[in-house]
Amino acid sequence: MSPAGSINVWSIVFTSLRTRIAAGGVAVALAALGATAASLDKAVALSVEGQQSTTHVFGSTVADALAKEGITVTDRDLVVPALDQPISDGTEILVRFGRKLTVTVDGQTGEYWTTAGTVDEALSALGIRAHDNAALSVSRSAVLGREGLALSVTNPRGVTIAADGATRTESSTAATVGALLSALGVTVGPLDRVNPAPDTALTEGLAIAVARVEQRTWTETQPVAFATTRKDDATLTKGTTKVATAGVAGQQAVTYTETWVDGVLEGTAVTGTQVTKPAVDKVLLVGTKPAPVVTGASGSAPSAGNTSGAGLNLANAAMWDRIAQCESGGRWNINTGNGYYGGLQFNSATWLSVGGGDFAPRADLATREQQITVANRLYAQRGLQPWTCAWAA
Structure with missing residues (x-):
């Protein structure tokens, strides 16, 4: 120790020395800290969707560098190097989004x-x-x-096309059959048939057929049948009829169409009808007046060939004459060998069933009056139904 009142030179020296040493330590520490910061700062090159940039990052991984730039990625995006890979000064990072x-x-x-x-x-x-x-x-x-x-x-599909008598193979990207035919210059007329349909999607191995269709038409004149209208007439006896208006056939133009497919006739159809002359309907009057009462013959039956007036019934004689005119031309003794006899064309069975045997074995062997008498007997039973020419009554 220094005596009282003396100055300790060595203390002053040591104090000064400590002060200097302390001051130098701070400088060294600062220098060391600066060196550490410099080592953590990394210059990283970024390429994001082709856009180049450089950033300074204190982090240690690729994810840190992207986070620093606010770049968010998902597992659908491409990041090279991977997010967990370390980075260093000069690292290049590539980012492409999905x-x-x-x-x-x-x-x-x-x-x-x-x-x-x-x-x-x-x-x-x-x-x-x-x-x-x-x-x-x-x-x-x-x-x-x-x-x-x-x-x-x-993708192109291989298909076959049959048209106009030839078949060929083509490879095409056309979407439909119709688009393919158009692209190949295969014309399709309004009547032509394409199988499968033009809007069918083209598929590998599809077989396409084009059929040429032609139609030919012509017109024929044909008759139009008339209709028959029946009207009741109280002036005519029941079972009798009379033609008030004769029916007249009309005419019509009928159009036919033939369909030819690839030169072969497929069919013919009626495609039009036009009436050129209307038909005139037949008007038939139908009797409604009650039939007259037929009086039976009295006395003994006359023998065959009897020409006297005994037992005769000549009612409606004029009507029977008209019917006979139609049935046999008015020839009361006609026998053509067809099984029907006399003016009113009786067959043997009918003649005998109504007593014709009273006069003759067959109608053609009896007189007009006798045939009319037998006709009146049949008329009383069946009206005019047995006679084809009943309309002539």
């Missing part, structure tokens, strides 16, 4: 995510089959933007 690609291949649609830059790259990366000659709705070199893209791919 795009939604909707692809329809030959009618089958699928949705995909890709980071490819062009359509061609995407198809290749996704393994989607697109023939070199396939038809694409957009160019193969089209750039895929982040908004995505809808794309259709039509």
Whole structure:
């Protein structure tokens, strides 16, 4: 220790020395800290969707560098190096975001995510089959933007076409049968038949047939039958009729159409009818007046060939004359050998069933008056129904 009142030189020296040493330590610490900060700061090169930039990052991984720049990625995006990889000064980071690609291949649609830059790259990366000659709705070199893209791919299909007597094989990307025929210059007329239909989708191995159809028409003049109208008439006896208006056939023009398919007649049909002359309907008056009462013959029956007036009934004689005129030309003794006899054309069975045997074995052997008498007997039973020429009454 220094005596009282003396100055300790060595204390002053040591104090000064400590002060200097302390001051130098701070400088060293600051220098060391600066060196550490410099070592943590990394200059990183970013390429985001082709846009180049440089950023300084204190983090240690790729994820830190992207976070520092506010870049958010998902598992659909491409990041190289991976997010968990370390970074150093000069590290280059590539980022490409995923795009939604909707692809329809030959009618089958699928949705995909890709980071490819062009359509061609995407198809290749996704393994989607697109023939070199396939038809694409957009160019193969089209750039895929982040908004995505809808794309259709039509691969060529091999088909056969039979038309005009020849068959050929074609490979085409046409969507339908009709589009293919148009592309090949195969004209289809309004009557021609295409099988399958023109709007059928084209598929591999499809067989297409075109049939040429021709139609030929002509017109014929044909009769139009008249109708018969029946009207009651109280002036005519029941069972009798009378023609008030004769029926007249009309005329019509009938159009026929033939259909020819590849030169072979398929069929003929009526395709039009036009009446050129209307028919005139027949008007037939039908008697409603009660038939007269027939008085039976009295006394003994006359023998065959009896020509006297005994037992005769000549009622309606004028009517029977008209019917006879129609039935036999008014020849009361006619026998043509057809099984019907006399003016009113009795057959033997009917003649005998109503007592014709009273006068003769057959009607042609009896007189007019005798035949009229027998006719009145039959008329009383059956009216005029047995006579074909009843209308002449």
